[in-house]
Amino acid sequence: MKRFNLVRGDSPLLLSIPHMGTFLPPDLKHRMTPEALRLSDTDWHVDKLYWFAQGMGASMLMATHSRYVIDLNRPQDDQHLYPGQVKTGLCPLETFDGEKLYREGEEPDDIEKLNRIVAYWQPYHETIEAELKRIKERHGYAILYDAHSIRTEVPRLFDGKLWDLNLGTAHNKTCGAGMGEAALAAAASGSYSSILNGRFVGGHITRNYGQPEKNIHAIQMELTWGNYMDETSPYLYRPDKAEKLQPVLRNVLQALLDWGRQAYA
Numbered sequence: 001m002k003r004f005n006l007v008r009g010d011s012p013l014l015l016s017i018p019h020m021g022t023f024l025p026p027d028l029k030h031r032m033t034p035e036a037l038r039l040s041d042t043d044w045h046v047d048k049l050y051w052f053a054q055g056m057g058a059s060m061l062m063a064t065h066s067r068y069v070i071d072l073n074r075p076q077d078d079q080h081l082y083p084g085q086v087k088t089g090l091c092p093l094e095t096f097d098g099e100k101l102y103r104e105g106e107e108p109d110d111i112e113k114l115n116r117i118v119a120y121w122q123p124y125h126e127t128i129e130a131e132l133k134r135i136k137e138r139h140g141y142a143i144l145y146d147a148h149s150i151r152t153e154v155p156r157l158f159d160g161k162l163w164d165l166n167l168g169t170a171h172n173k174t175c176g177a178g179m180g181e182a183a184l185a186a187a188a189s190g191s192y193s194s195i196l197n198g199r200f201v202g203g204h205i206t207r208n209y210g211q212p213e214k215n216i217h218a219i220q221m222e223l224t225w226g227n228y229m230d231e232t233s234p235y236l237y238r239p240d241k242a243e244k245l246q247p248v249l250r251n252v253l254q255a256l257l258d259w260g261r262q263a264y265a
C-alpha cells in the first residue's frame with residue numbers, strides 16, 4: 001500500500017491533505033476496537049472536495065493511511081500543539097470523543113511508534129519538502145495549503161460550534177504580510193462563517209513549513225463537515241452541498257495565487 005498519492009501541478013500552490021487516509025494495515029486492524037474501525041476522526045472526502053484545484057495548477061499530496069496509524073500533522077517528537085487543551089497525539093490512543101482505539105494491552109509501544117514514524121511520517125514529510133523545493137526552484141516561492149475537515153461539534157476538543165471555515169497562520173508567523181487576510185476575505189465571499197487564527201491556528205505542517213523569510217508561505221484550512229457531507233456514519237459525501245462550497249474554496253485558492261503573484265511581482 002502506498003503511503004500517499006501525489007499529483008503534480010505547475011502553479012506555486014501545494015495542497016497537503018494529511019488526514020484523509022482510511023487505510024489501516026491488517027496487522028494493526030485486528031488489535032483495534034470497533035470504535036476505531038469506524039474511523040470517525042478522518043478528514044473525509046477532502047481530496048474529492050478539492051479535486052478542482054488541479055485545474056488551477058495546484059499540486060496535491062494525499063495521505064492514504066488513517067490518522068490512527070500516525071498523525072502526520074503532529075511533530076515527530078509529539079510536542080503538544082495546543083497547550084492546556086486535550087491532546088490528540090502522534091500515535092493516538094483515543095478517538096476525539098475519548099473512546100479507546102486499541103483492545104486491552106494492544107497499544108503501541110515506543111519501538112512501534114518509532115517504526116511508524118519511519119514508515120509513514122517521514123516519507124510524507126520528505127515529499128512535502130521535496131515538492132516545496134521543486135516549486136520554489138520554478139517560481140521563486142511556494143504556497144502550502146494544508147487542507148482539513150472536522151465535525152462541527154466536538155465537545156471534548158472545543159466549546160460549541162466551529163466556524164464553517166477556519167483559517168490558521170499561527171498568527172501570521174507562517175506567511176507573508178496580508179496573505180492570511182486575503183484568504184479570509186475570499187472565504188467570506190459566500191454565505192459561510194469564517195475566521196483567521198481562531199481555535200485552529202495551524203498544526204505542525206503549517207507551522208513547520210511556513211517560513212516566509214525563505215519564501216515558503218503556509219496556511220491551514222479547517223472546515224466543517226456539515227457543509228459538504230453527512231456528519232454521522234457512514235459519512236457520505238453530499239454533492240449538492242459540496243457544489244455550493246467549492247466556488248468559495250476556489251476563491252480562497254485563487255486569492256492565495258493572486259497574493260503570491262503580487263508579492264513577488
Ligand SMILES: [Zn+2]
Pocket residue numbers: 019043147148149
Ligand atoms: Zn485534519
